[in-house]
Amino acid sequence: xxxIYWNDIKTILQPGVTCMRQVTIGTExxxxxxxxxxxxxxxxxxxxxxxxxxxWRRNAAGDAWLxxxxxxxxxxxxxxxxxxxxxxxxxxxxxxxxxxxDDGMPEEPPPIA
Amino acid sequence: xxxxxxxxxxxxxxxxxxxxxxLFVVILLNFVGAEAAxxxxxxIDDLTVPELEAYEHAIQILMxxxxxxxxxxxxYTWQAWVHNCPFIWRPRNPTSSRFNGQNCDRIWRRxxxxxxxxxxxxxxxxxxxxxxxxxxxxxxxxxxxQSTDPDGTETDSRGKTGPSTKEVTVxxxxxxxxxSGDRYPKALERADSPLNHDRRIKGPLTxxxxxxxxxxxxxxxxxxxxxxxxxxxxxxYRQEDSVGGYGDFExxxxxxxxxxxxxLDMRSPSTAALDPGFFQFHAYIDLLxxxxxxxxxxxxxxxxxxxxxxxxxxxxxxxxxxxxxxxxPSMGQVxxxxxxxxxGYEYEVQPKDRLPTRNDVLRALAGPAGTxxxxxxxxxxxxxxxxxxGLFNPASGPATMIDTVDVEIPNSVGGxxxxxxxxxxxxxxxxxxxxxxxxxxxxxxxxxxxxxxxDRYVVRSGGYxxxxxxMSHGGAGTPSKPYVADISSSVGDLIATGHVGEEWxxxxxxxxxxxxxxxxxxxxxxx
Ligand SMILES: [Cu+2]
Numbered sequence: 001x002x003x004i005y006w007n008d009i010k011t012i013l014q015p016g017v018t019c020m021r022q023v024t025i026g027t028e029x030x031x032x033x034x035x036x037x038x039x040x041x042x043x044x045x046x047x048x049x050x051x052x053x054x055x056w057r058r059n060a061a062g063d064a065w066l067x068x069x070x071x072x073x074x075x076x077x078x079x080x081x082x083x084x085x086x087x088x089x090x091x092x093x094x095x096x097x098x099x100x101x102d103d104g105m106p107e108e109p110p111p112i113a
Numbered sequence: 114x115x116x117x118x119x120x121x122x123x124x125x126x127x128x129x130x131x132x133x134x135x136l137f138v139v140i141l142l143n144f145v146g147a148e149a150a151x152x153x154x155x156x157i158d159d160l161t162v163p164e165l166e167a168y169e170h171a172i173q174i175l176m177x178x179x180x181x182x183x184x185x186x187x188x189y190t191w192q193a194w195v196h197n198c199p200f201i202w203r204p205r206n207p208t209s210s211r212f213n214g215q216n217c218d219r220i221w222r223r224x225x226x227x228x229x230x231x232x233x234x235x236x237x238x239x240x241x242x243x244x245x246x247x248x249x250x251x252x253x254x255x256x257x258x259q260s261t262d263p264d265g266t267e268t269d270s271r272g273k274t275g276p277s278t279k280e281v282t283v284x285x286x287x288x289x290x291x292x293s294g295d296r297y298p299k300a301l302e303r304a305d306s307p308l309n310h311d312r313r314i315k316g317p318l319t320x321x322x323x324x325x326x327x328x329x330x331x332x333x334x335x336x337x338x339x340x341x342x343x344x345x346x347x348x349x350y351r352q353e354d355s356v357g358g359y360g361d362f363e364x365x366x367x368x369x370x371x372x373x374x375x376x377l378d379m380r381s382p383s384t385a386a387l388d389p390g391f392f393q394f395h396a397y398i399d400l401l402x403x404x405x406x407x408x409x410x411x412x413x414x415x416x417x418x419x420x421x422x423x424x425x426x427x428x429x430x431x432x433x434x435x436x437x438x439x440x441x442p443s444m445g446q447v448x449x450x451x452x453x454x455x456x457g458y459e460y461e462v463q464p465k466d467r468l469p470t471r472n473d474v475l476r477a478l479a480g481p482a483g484t485x486x487x488x489x490x491x492x493x494x495x496x497x498x499x500x501x502x503g504l505f506n507p508a509s510g511p512a513t514m515i516d517t518v519d520v521e522i523p524n525s526v527g528g529x530x531x532x533x534x535x536x537x538x539x540x541x542x543x544x545x546x547x548x549x550x551x552x553x554x555x556x557x558x559x560x561x562x563x564x565x566x567x568d569r570y571v572v573r574s575g576g577y578x579x580x581x582x583x584m585s586h587g588g589a590g591t592p593s594k595p596y597v598a599d600i601s602s603s604v605g606d607l608i609a610t611g612h613v614g615e616e617w618x619x620x621x622x623x624x625x626x627x628x629x630x631x632x633x634x635x636x637x638x639x640x
Binding site for chain 1: 199
């Protein structure tokens with residue numbers, strides 16, 4: 001259990017909320033506005049969000065982004081997010097998002113039995 | 114049992130025979146009905162005068178609607194936005210809008226209480242949805258054209274009444290053959306035609322352009338892609354995939370056509386469809402998609418159940434099999450757009466519009482022994498034989514940027530995309546550019562002006578299609594995507610011919626419109 005819940009993820013995604021409100025994404029369920037402050041939307045779009053966030057080059061150990069001579073991240077795939085010049089978000093945050101997805105995207109901690 | 118009165122044929126008619134006769138007639142009628150509903154999309158140069166007039170009339174009516182109200186979904190501007198515009202504030206009362214409606218806007222705040230958030234659409238590019246998305250866009254566009262003036266009684270703003278638009282289809286321009294006009298089909302160049310457009314490059318191709326664009330419009334290069342059963346290589350990669358993006362057709366042919374052949378509005382996806390020539394250009398691309406589907410069937414097409422984003426008018430009935438999906442309105446899923454007959458059209462293909470055959474492709478690739486040439490063993494690489502030796506023309510001035518990185522030939526190579534040259538964009542506006550990739554031994558001095566060197570060592574050459582202004586989001590920054598050139602098969606040939614462990618170099622020559630030096634970094638990645 002990763003111990004990461006929607007509130008943590010919402011904080012991580014917060015800087016992209018305004019920008020992504022204008023973007024629509026086609027998926028296998030339908031077409032959605034990328035509302036990054038909405039739990040259901042993020043759950044639904046998690047594959048695309050994950051691919052977009054985790055789209056920068058890492059070092060061999062996988063725990064830091066590689067940077068070019070100007071200190072900017074180096075994209076590895078088609079739609080890296082956030083886009084330059086902001087560049088990749090903190091690698092810990094990207095890993096937290098991935099861990100949350102792998103954990104089944106829990107909204108809240110389970111109730112204590 | 115017999116039916117009472119013998120007919121002239123003297124053969125008694127049984128109920129069974131009667132039932133089958135009726136069935137036959139019903140089937141025949143159905144068949145005729147279905148047949149009538151499937152219209153031909155033709156080469157624009159082959160349209161009769163009334164056919165062209167009907168198409169122009171329909172386009173003019175769409176444009177007239179937009180002149181009255183740019184937010185009318187059944188008008189030309191909205192239909193262009195379906196391709197160009199991810200977001201716009203739509204005024205509830207269009208006459209009060211302070212926007213001219215030509216450009217899709219990027220305003221974060223609601224301009225006033227009378228505006229609603231609206232998402233006309235965005236073309237899908239750089240992924241496997243590219244071909245299906247444009248086909249869906251054209252389905253709606255074509256139905257809309259047909260409904261503009263079915264009775265032929267409307268008068269458009271040019272003062273022309275009719276002809277009927279009931280059977281209008283979107284004609285295609287086969288841009289792999291010489292244009293019938295100066296630069297485009299004649300029908301796009303007539304001064305008084307609604308298909309003419311100010312903001313496109315005009316006049317015959319210059320000699321420089323001819324040399325550069327010969328590889329972009331090369332039918333042999335396109336034919337090779339049609340015969341290759343690898344869907345992703347042809348059509349693009351899934352948006353969830355960690356490698357990939359453009360399929361080969363998109364960056365090698367489609368992108369430079371937009372940026373360098375048409376230019377101006379067509380140079381950016383945020384304005385492209387404002388040029389009515391967009392529809393003739395892309396109708397031919399849809400025909401190429403159809404050629405590929407006829408060769409290989411739809412099984413290998415990826416993302417079949419993906420929904421295609423766009424806000425189309427309710428007055429157009431969606432194609433059979435359409436389900437709305439959750440969330441915003443959409444054009445339905447990729448898989449309902451495989452069978453064009455169900456969409457009401459098919460292509461008329463005259464001999465002049467057929468692509469070279471498989472054998473033509475094999476012949477072009479064959480070395481002296483008759484077997485396919487291997488990279489490095491011959492004076493002309495497979496890419497040079499099929500397509501060309503690069504888009505940069507040294508006679509036109511210096512390249513924007515030339516960058517070289519070393520690569521050691523590994524002892525094995527995986528499948529496609531296992532070794533890629535990656536052009537990563539840092540900062541700045543997202544503009545289109547051209548990139549030629551050469552792979553050569555360290556002992557060779559690379560000279561972009563040397564035909565021999567270009568012919569021998571070119572591995573890939575294509576274009577990146579920048580998104581321009583309106584599609585960017587994020588204020589100062591714009592989404593940037595790396596341009597990836599797969600060199601796996603060339604490296605595979607080097608491995609097979611005894612070059613393992615050697616130091617080779619990759620040189621990328623960047624040219625085209627206006628990027629500045631240093632705007633991309635070049636790397637070679639082994640996946
Ligand atoms: Cu296009």
